[in-house]
Amino acid sequence: MSRLSARRKIADRFVADAYAVLMVAACWLWTTQALAEPAAPTFAEIPSSSPFIDRWNVDARLSYGASFTTGQSYLGIGTGLAGGLTFGIPFHVEVGAMWFGGSKVSAQNSSLQYSEREWSTYSHLAAGYDIRAWQKHLVLRPQAIFGIFATSDTLSFVGAMGNVRERQVFATVALGPSLAVFGKWPGFHLGMEGQALLFPSRIAAPAGILTVVVGLER
């Protein structure tokens, strides 16, 4: 096999993903610019006095991710960190990185041994809007997610016709909505977030991630 060819195809797929992301972002921006009409703010949405940074936060995350239409999970249990800024508007932006333990499968008979290990890292950018209630003790935060998974696949295939031992790392772009709900106390918050992710290069294999979030904020 031409490894160069395979890498080129992966790179091509990545470029195609990035192009799709840009197109979606452009459409979203155009739609929001074209269709958005100013609405009277509700009590919960009344902006703070400043449009600039209102506060920052750092979160620890513990997640469970499931991928659909994939024979071997690259998600499973994961952990990571995220940091965000909330503006007075109150618009929220966030970056984060996670590591998912994935899975390992193996099978064998007297002449053949097969095992495969998958795990992944997940970096994401998110932008959303805080809807506050109960004197800002409860925050509902819908977000748009842009993420990149780097998945490691280690294969060992030992058989009479030859052995294959190889490790690949490949990147896939993910997009999707998330919804987080937080309880807030002075300097501290605790909540849950659900993400539904689609992969432009692999549309039949969406993923979902449910996360417990514990964080500090100032």
Next chain:
Amino acid sequence: MAMLLLLGCVEPARQLPPCDRRTELPNEPRDPDNISVVSAGDIANCATHMHEETAMLVDNIAPDAVLTLGDTVYPNGSISDFLDCYHPSWGRFRSITRAAVGDHEYHTPHAAPFYAYFCSEMGVLPLQGRYSFNLGKWHVVVLNSNCGGDLDTSASVADNFGGCEQDAPQAQWLTKDLAQHPAKCTLAMWHHPRFSSGSHGNADRMAATWTILEAAGADLVLSGHAHFYERFAPMRADGELDTAHGLRQFVVGTGGTGLHTFSTVMPGSAVRYNATYGVLKLDLKPTGYRWKFIATGTTPASVDEGEAECHD
């Protein structure tokens, strides 16, 4: 917790059935001048269990060989899909089965469980999905048609066998293999049909492969992927009818997983059937073949049958 994260979700090792390292059938055909073969693709789905009905058809036919045409087990071709779903039914023919790899097998990286279940020894190289063998006087080539283009296939694994282009390793291997086995009758099988009247359409990426087979005087192509039965007249790679040199293609995606509707009927499409599941029975004779599509039902019925001579 740290250990759990480090190990991930580790499934206990599964026991595979034993491997027979030969690509030839383990037993001589009962009648070398009339070898009975059953073929179907898109087979096992334990959400519906219709593959158990098609397995009963195979039981009744009691063929010398079973040729599976990819998407052997749904949904993802995982090792548990093979061992817990396919194996209890069609698995009883495993020793006489020769299998082509489909796109659903690639839902698991490298389609490795497919190669593990059917024994990598069948392949020229592990995880490549191409090999050949003889059935009596017939030469059979099994090819990999997963050359990208399926949006449900991970970018990491498509084409890792080298692709389907004219200068790809598979095409080079095919040219050499056909030169080394100048049989009067040659059958090729792969998953994605070169021609199809279904919504998946034609697999144009297999045109170069078709051209190589046509030049070598091959006779039959078996494919799945489209979940119905369709028989084509002998065709050239460009889609032109050619009874003298063209290959006759059967699409037999009726092994047991969800039937598809037809869309645009392709030129050369002679028979189409999607009312029930079924299997294609071939009788391979030294200079020709008979075909019969047998559908499931309370009284298994023949939907299409005929015979033809191999090319000179």
